[in-house]
Amino acid sequence: MNAPAKTEDFVETAPAGVFVETVTEVAHYTDRLFRFRMTRPAGFRFRSGEFAMIGLMVEGKPIYRAYSIASPAWDEELEFFSIKVPDGPLTSHLQLIKPGDKVLMRKKPTGTLVLDALTPGKRLYMFSTGTGIAPFASLIRDPETYEKFEEVVLAHTCREVAELKYGFDLVDEIKNHEFLAEIVGDKLKHYATVTREPFAFQGRVTDLMRSGKFFTDLGVPPLDPLIDRGMICGSTEMLKDTKAILEEAGLTEGANNKPAEFVIERAFVG
Structure with a gap:
């Protein structure tokens, strides 16, 4: 090498x-x-x-x-x-x-996981697996996210507990940040799961959503297209399964030129 x-x-x-x-x-x-x-x-x-x-x-x-x-x-x-x-x-x-x-x-950045691609809502879900948490690491540290949404849920699934550390470090950074801590307050909820080791929350987030445990654990109602918005970044299978769940709940996929209830980043697939 x-x-x-x-x-x-x-x-x-x-x-x-x-x-x-x-x-x-x-x-x-x-x-x-x-x-x-x-x-x-x-x-x-x-x-x-x-x-x-x-x-x-x-x-x-x-x-x-x-x-x-x-x-x-x-x-x-x-x-x-x-x-x-x-x-x-x-x-x-x-x-x-x-x-x-x-x-x-x-020199030219781009992407669909931006606030402009979503219609106004109350609760923003960020669904990620592995390094798919990266764009959300940006968004959960941006004050504009909390200006537009009353509640932000960061869902991160990895195979092993050690792979979740980046997400936990991000949340700790926000809680201790000189100006983000006050802006974010208790608006951010972090839901971390693993699939191959014992942990407080186990399983794929899509399975936990379908069973209803995901929403029960968070203390929130099931998906509602009137108030809930979503962003998805992860493996091909995870994108497909999460997209299906959101669409079954009545949410519509959006884009930069046509904002809607959820968006997917496909640049990293394949």
Whole structure:
């Protein structure tokens, strides 16, 4: 496995129209998951929940993949939450980065998991599996989310308990943040489940929704298209199953150009 290209290689070979940014922090959670932060380009604008194309120079060529920006739009740095794929064209190299290394980023962010793609509602559900929590890491730290919704439910399902740590760290950060703590108050509910180990909440969130346990545990009524809104980011199967549950409850899928009751991010599927 080759290490990422040297700093000077990026500066000399980065394509035009691409930002070259510096890694400021790296945290490894498990042998499959890690988080990193990097400098934010001057003038770079994005909406919380959007993704960007992140890349490295590998053997003289840039390799990019879509990564949700996990930091909120107000953050001075950019944060990303990534899976480690041993033979992945990008992640096999990306997982080796350390502070001071350089990362490429294309200049135009995009995505459907944005508040603008939803019609007004009372309660916002964010359904995620694995690294699908990344866009919601951005949104739960954005004051606008709490201006638009009275209650926000972050649902995160992983295989093992250790893989939930990023989500718990996010909630702790909000509770102890100098201005977010007051804005968020008790509006945010965090519902974490695992599928392969004993834990307080076990099973796929879709199964827990169908059984009704999900709503009972949260102390909320079943889905209501008049007040409930949803965002979904996860595996192909999870997207399909969650979408079916929301549609059975009467919610309609929306998009940037046609806001509705729920949205799905498909950029990471396949």
